[in-house]
Amino acid sequence: MNTQHYMHITAKELADKITNTRVIKKPFKHFYIDNFLPNYLLHECLDDFPDTTWDKWDKSDDDVEIKYRSNIKSEFELPESLGQVAHILNSADILYALSNKLDIPKLIPDPYFTGGGLNYMEKGGKLDIHVDGNYHDATGLNRRVNAILFLGGKGNLGLYDKELVSEIEPLENRLFVFDTDDSSLHGICTPVESRKSLILYYYTLAPRKNVKWDKPHSALWMGHKLTDKNWRTEREYK
Numbered sequence: 001m002n003t004q005h006y007m008h009i010t011a012k013e014l015a016d017k018i019t020n021t022r023v024i025k026k027p028f029k030h031f032y033i034d035n036f037l038p039n040y041l042l043h044e045c046l047d048d049f050p051d052t053t054w055d056k057w058d059k060s061d062d063d064v065e066i067k068y069r070s071n072i073k074s075e076f077e078l079p080e081s082l083g084q085v086a087h088i089l090n091s092a093d094i095l096y097a098l099s100n101k102l103d104i105p106k107l108i109p110d111p112y113f114t115g116g117g118l119n120y121m122e123k124g125g126k127l128d129i130h131v132d133g134n135y136h137d138a139t140g141l142n143r144r145v146n147a148i149l150f151l152g153g154k155g156n157l158g159l160y161d162k163e164l165v166s167e168i169e170p171l172e173n174r175l176f177v178f179d180t181d182d183s184s185l186h187g188i189c190t191p192v193e194s195r196k197s198l199i200l201y202y203y204t205l206a207p208r209k210n211v212k213w214d215k216p217h218s219a220l221w222m223g224h225k226l227t228d229k230n231w232r233t234e235r236e237y238k
Contacts, residue, residue: 003084010038011088015097018177027161027185029102030178032168036149037085042173044081049151049196052120064221066126070117082118082198089147089200098202102179104144107202112138114201121155121188121195128221129160129187132180134208135216141203143180150174151196158189170195182212185222 014036021031037045050056056077057068072078075086088094090109099107110116114136121127134143148157152172159166159178167189168176178184188195213220 007084007088008091008093010041011091011093013038014088015093018094018097018101021101023101024166027159027165028179028181028183030159030168030176031101032174032176034171034174036173036175041081041085042151045085045151045198046172048079048081049120050079050118052122056118057120064126064128064130066121066124068118068120069115070113070119072113072117074111074113078117085149085198086113086117086200089149095202098145098147098177102145102177104179104204106204106206107145108141108204110136110201110203112136114138116199116201119195119197119199121153121192123191123193125155125188125192125195127155127188129158129185130219130221131182131184131186133216133218134182134213136203137216139203141205142207143201144204144206144208145202146178146180147200147202148176149198149200150176151198153193153195154190155188155192155195156190158187160185160187164189170197179209181208181210182220183210187222 017033021033023029023031052068056070056072058071059068075083078086095107099105132143150170153170156167156169158164
């Protein structure tokens with residue numbers, strides 16, 4: 001079996017998992033699927049996940065986030081198995097499944113990997129409560145969906161409304177997907193230890209729902225007491 005055919009079969013199997021899962025509506029639409037990747041592919045990803053000496057890491061270390069984020073421009077810059085997973089998760093099979101499950105028509109992936117890719121947090125890592133950026137500079141499209149494939153570690157992702165509503169544990173091989181808009185507050189709410197993930201973003205021409213800021217903005221940050229940190233509430237189009 002050639003690699004392309006094998007990847008297509010895997011994409012169809014993973015799309016079926018998405019189709020057959022249940023969407024949770026509060027505090028915003030989301031779902032998660034455990035044991036998402038086939039075991040052989042999971043183990044390849046775990047073996048290939050880079051350490052902190054990788055030359056594609058950028059490190060954030062400030063009062064809102066402490067983590068490593070890859071600065072790649074395409075899946076071809078990822079370690080091979082992780083690049084294959086990114087390619088699969090950006091395939092038409094997955095896009096159709098996500099679009100139907102979340103009722104967001106005409107989703108497209110981000111071939112530029114703007115902000116997407118690998119994330120790694122060491123012990124003591126941090127990600128304050130925030131809503132995500134709304135705009136893709138290279139295409140002019142609107143971000144609508146986040147997908148996080150957890151590859152192990154500790155540091156629960158909290159989902160917030162006016163308070164903490166639920167927590168998503170970053171279990172190894174758990175896919176977590178949510179509808180992102182200006183009300184989808186989330187951030188890590190428990191101590192972090194060696195937390196690894198692959199993150200992908202999806203976009204539409206249609207604008208986000210629950211728009212509070214109609215101009216392009218980067219992530220809008222809040223403290224864990226849900227007080228506004230006033231970080232870059234708008235920015236210029238590039």
